Amino acid sequence: MTINNKLSADGKQLVISIDERFDFSLHQQFRDSYNSLTTQELTYILDLSQTEYMDSSALGMILLLKDHVQLHAGHLIISKPSDTVRKILEIAQFQRLMTIE
Amino acid sequence: MSPSQKLALVVDDSKMQCKLLSVLLEEENYRVVVANDGASGVQMYIDHQPDLVLMDINMPIMDGFEATRRIKKFSGVGNLAPIIFITSMDSEQAFIKSVDAGGDSILVRPFTPNVFKAKIKSMQRISDLVEQVKGLQQEQQNDAELAEKMMSNVIEARNFALDKIGVIKKPATIFSGDIQLSALCPNGDLHVLLGDFTGHGLRSSIGAIPVTETFRAMTKKGFSILEIIAQINRQMHTLLPGDLFFAASFASISEHEKSAYIFNAGLPDGYLFNEGAKIIQQFASTHPPLGILPQLLPDAQLEVIQVKSNDRIVFITDGIVEARNPPGELFGFPRFEKAAIEGIENKDLISCVLRELDDFCQHCEQEDDISLVDIPCSGWKKIKITNKVAIPEGFSEEDNYFGIPQGALPTWSYHLHLTGKLLKTVNPIPLVMSQINDLEGAGEHWQSLYTILTELFINALDHGVLELNSSLKDSAEGFSQYFNERAKRLDKLAGNVINAPNDFVRISLKYFPLSHGGKMVINIKDSGQGFEVLDVIKDNSIAMNDGLKLSGRGVELVNQLCDTLEYQEKGTLVTASYIWHV
Structure with missing residues (x-):
C-alpha cells in the first residue's frame, strides 16, 4: 500500500499519506483516494512526511487534487514535506497556490 | 507456391x-x-x-x-x-x-x-x-520519427542565432518535452526561452507548437517579454489539461542597454556567469509554472540585471541535476556548476557539461529530458545605426532625388492618444507597427522605425508622465531601483481614476511617399513637466564620450537613426523624421 487515506472521526478532515516515491505510477490510486468524496468544506491534508522523491507528474496530481478541493469549497494543506520535496515544491512556487506547513 | x-x-x-x-x-x-x-x-x-x-x-x-x-x-x-x-x-x-x-x-x-x-x-x-x-510498433515508431522531424523543423530550425547560443538537448524518448526558442526583437534585443512540459514523450511535446508560434509572432511584433509570458500562460491554461503544465525560464537581452530581463517560472535556478567563469548571480523560480493559473500572479515581475558583453546566461531543466549514475546518485547542482565553470574556462561549456554528464551516468537509462541553453550577452547582431540616407553620387540635394514636393500633404496620418490606466496596461508600439505594416506592407526599414518609436515613447512615459530621473540608471544598484520605482509609479497612475485624462502620451505619425522610398514624421507629446533638453543632451554626450553613463543611450541612438530630431515645448513634445530608400 503506497497511499493511505483516513477520514477523521468527525468527518471533517481527510488525511492522504504518500509513501517514499510520489510519481506517475500512483496516478490512479491517488485519484481514487479523494475522488468519491463530495462533502463540502472538507479539509484535505496531503501528508508528505514519508516522501523522499517526487516528480513533475506528482505536482500535476496535486493540482488535480486542488481543483477537486476547490470544487467542493474545501481546504488543502500540504503537510511536513522533507527538504528535498520542499525544494521541488518551492521551485514550482506551490506555496503561492496552497498552504504548505 | x-x-x-x-x-x-x-x-x-x-x-x-x-x-x-x-x-x-x-x-x-x-x-x-x-x-x-x-x-x-x-x-x-x-x-x-x-x-x-x-x-x-x-x-x-x-x-x-x-x-x-x-x-x-x-x-x-x-x-x-x-x-x-x-x-x-x-x-x-x-x-x-x-x-x-x-x-x-x-x-x-x-x-x-x-x-x-x-x-x-x-x-x-x-x-x-x-x-x-x-x-504496430514499427508503424508507431515511423509515425513518431516523422512527427518529431516535422516538430523540430517547426520549432528549432527557425531559432535565431543558433550559431551563438549553445544548446544541449537530450530527449528521454523520441519526443522531447523540453523546448528551446530564440527570436530577435525588432529593436535588436534577443528573446530566449527554455521550457519543460510535465512528463516527456509525445503527450508533453504537443504544447510546444502553440508556445513556439506565440513566442515568435509576439517577439516579431515587438511585444515585451512579460507580455509574451502572460500570453503563453493564458494559452497554456486554456489548452493543457489540469495536471499538465509548462515550467519555463525567459530572458530578454538588450545588447545596447547592456541589460537583461529574466523570468523563471518553475525551473531550477538559472545562472549569470562572468568572463572569468564566476557565478555572479542566480535566478530562482519566482512564479508557478505556466498554465496552472488563468492569469499571471499580480506581483509577477521580471528581474532586471546589468550585463557585460562577455557575460553569459545559462538556463537548465531539472533533467540535468536529476540525472542518475548506476548507484542511483543524482548529478546535482555542485557537479553541474563545476562542469559549467570548467567549460567556460575552456571556452566550451556545452561539451564540458555533456562529457561530465556522460562520465557520471555511464549509460544509465535516462529518465527525463535533459536540456540547457547557454546565451552570450552580446555578439548576436549589431543593430544598424548608420541608417541615415546617403544621397547617391551624382545627385545633389537640389536634384530632389527623393522628389519631396514642398508643402506636400501626407498620404495618411495616424494618431493614438493613451491616457491613465492604459499607459500601464497597453504597449502601443506593436499597435502602431501593425497599422504601418497593414498600410505600407512589411519591410526591413521598419526595424529602425520601431526602435525610434520605442525609445521616444518610453522617454515620454518615463521622464515625462512618470517624472523618473534617468540619472538613477547610472549605477548598478540604481538600475533596479529605477525599475522598481517605475513599476510603483505605473501602479499609482493606473489607480488614479479621477484624473486619468490628465496623464497622457499622444503618438502621431504622418507618412509621405517619396519616389525612392518614404518619410515618416513622428510626433510624441506627453503630459509631463518637461525637462531642460539641452542640459540632458549635453550631459549625455559628455558622459558618452567618457564612457561612463549607463543612461541616455536611448536619445543618442534615436538621433543616429533619424534624419531630424527635435525637442520642443520644454521637452514635452518631440518631433522626429525618418527617411528610408528602397
Missing part, C-alpha cells in the same frame, strides 16, 4: 517421422523443409527463416535443446520464431527442459493428426499476434 503460404522446418533424425509430419503440414497448407540433426537444423533455420519449427529432442551431432537455444539466440529478442518440441519423452523433466531451452510448446507422441493440426493452429495464432504487435 502462393505468397501467403507459410514455411515450416522439421528437424528429426528419423526420415519416417519427417515424412509423416511433412504430410500433415502440407495438408495445413505449409511448405516444408527438413533437417536430420540439430546442427543442420540451425543452418536451415538461418538459410530459410521459417515461420514454424518442429524439433525432435534426441538427435545425433546436436540435440534439440541446443539447436533451439542457438535458433532463439539467432532470431533475437522480440522475434517469436515459434518452436514446438515433438517427443515421446513424456516426463516433467523433458517439458521443463524444453521450455528452458526456449521452446514455445511441446507435443508428446503418440498424437492423432487432429491434435497435431490444432496445435499448429494455436501456435500460428500466437505468432500472428506477435507479428501484428511488431507491425
Whole structure:
C-alpha cells in the first residue's frame, strides 16, 4: 500500500499519506483516494512526511487534487514535506497556490 | 507456391517421422523443409527463416535443446520464431527442459493428426499476434520519427542565432518535452526561452507548437517579454489539461542597454556567469509554472540585471541535476556548476557539461529530458545605426532625388492618444507597427522605425508622465531601483481614476511617399513637466564620450537613426523624421 487515506472521526478532515516515491505510477490510486468524496468544506491534508522523491507528474496530481478541493469549497494543506520535496515544491512556487506547513 | 503460404522446418533424425509430419503440414497448407540433426537444423533455420519449427529432442551431432537455444539466440529478442518440441519423452523433466531451452510448446507422441493440426493452429495464432504487435510498433515508431522531424523543423530550425547560443538537448524518448526558442526583437534585443512540459514523450511535446508560434509572432511584433509570458500562460491554461503544465525560464537581452530581463517560472535556478567563469548571480523560480493559473500572479515581475558583453546566461531543466549514475546518485547542482565553470574556462561549456554528464551516468537509462541553453550577452547582431540616407553620387540635394514636393500633404496620418490606466496596461508600439505594416506592407526599414518609436515613447512615459530621473540608471544598484520605482509609479497612475485624462502620451505619425522610398514624421507629446533638453543632451554626450553613463543611450541612438530630431515645448513634445530608400 503506497497511499493511505483516513477520514477523521468527525468527518471533517481527510488525511492522504504518500509513501517514499510520489510519481506517475500512483496516478490512479491517488485519484481514487479523494475522488468519491463530495462533502463540502472538507479539509484535505496531503501528508508528505514519508516522501523522499517526487516528480513533475506528482505536482500535476496535486493540482488535480486542488481543483477537486476547490470544487467542493474545501481546504488543502500540504503537510511536513522533507527538504528535498520542499525544494521541488518551492521551485514550482506551490506555496503561492496552497498552504504548505 | 502462393505468397501467403507459410514455411515450416522439421528437424528429426528419423526420415519416417519427417515424412509423416511433412504430410500433415502440407495438408495445413505449409511448405516444408527438413533437417536430420540439430546442427543442420540451425543452418536451415538461418538459410530459410521459417515461420514454424518442429524439433525432435534426441538427435545425433546436436540435440534439440541446443539447436533451439542457438535458433532463439539467432532470431533475437522480440522475434517469436515459434518452436514446438515433438517427443515421446513424456516426463516433467523433458517439458521443463524444453521450455528452458526456449521452446514455445511441446507435443508428446503418440498424437492423432487432429491434435497435431490444432496445435499448429494455436501456435500460428500466437505468432500472428506477435507479428501484428511488431507491425504496430514499427508503424508507431515511423509515425513518431516523422512527427518529431516535422516538430523540430517547426520549432528549432527557425531559432535565431543558433550559431551563438549553445544548446544541449537530450530527449528521454523520441519526443522531447523540453523546448528551446530564440527570436530577435525588432529593436535588436534577443528573446530566449527554455521550457519543460510535465512528463516527456509525445503527450508533453504537443504544447510546444502553440508556445513556439506565440513566442515568435509576439517577439516579431515587438511585444515585451512579460507580455509574451502572460500570453503563453493564458494559452497554456486554456489548452493543457489540469495536471499538465509548462515550467519555463525567459530572458530578454538588450545588447545596447547592456541589460537583461529574466523570468523563471518553475525551473531550477538559472545562472549569470562572468568572463572569468564566476557565478555572479542566480535566478530562482519566482512564479508557478505556466498554465496552472488563468492569469499571471499580480506581483509577477521580471528581474532586471546589468550585463557585460562577455557575460553569459545559462538556463537548465531539472533533467540535468536529476540525472542518475548506476548507484542511483543524482548529478546535482555542485557537479553541474563545476562542469559549467570548467567549460567556460575552456571556452566550451556545452561539451564540458555533456562529457561530465556522460562520465557520471555511464549509460544509465535516462529518465527525463535533459536540456540547457547557454546565451552570450552580446555578439548576436549589431543593430544598424548608420541608417541615415546617403544621397547617391551624382545627385545633389537640389536634384530632389527623393522628389519631396514642398508643402506636400501626407498620404495618411495616424494618431493614438493613451491616457491613465492604459499607459500601464497597453504597449502601443506593436499597435502602431501593425497599422504601418497593414498600410505600407512589411519591410526591413521598419526595424529602425520601431526602435525610434520605442525609445521616444518610453522617454515620454518615463521622464515625462512618470517624472523618473534617468540619472538613477547610472549605477548598478540604481538600475533596479529605477525599475522598481517605475513599476510603483505605473501602479499609482493606473489607480488614479479621477484624473486619468490628465496623464497622457499622444503618438502621431504622418507618412509621405517619396519616389525612392518614404518619410515618416513622428510626433510624441506627453503630459509631463518637461525637462531642460539641452542640459540632458549635453550631459549625455559628455558622459558618452567618457564612457561612463549607463543612461541616455536611448536619445543618442534615436538621433543616429533619424534624419531630424527635435525637442520642443520644454521637452514635452518631440518631433522626429525618418527617411528610408528602397
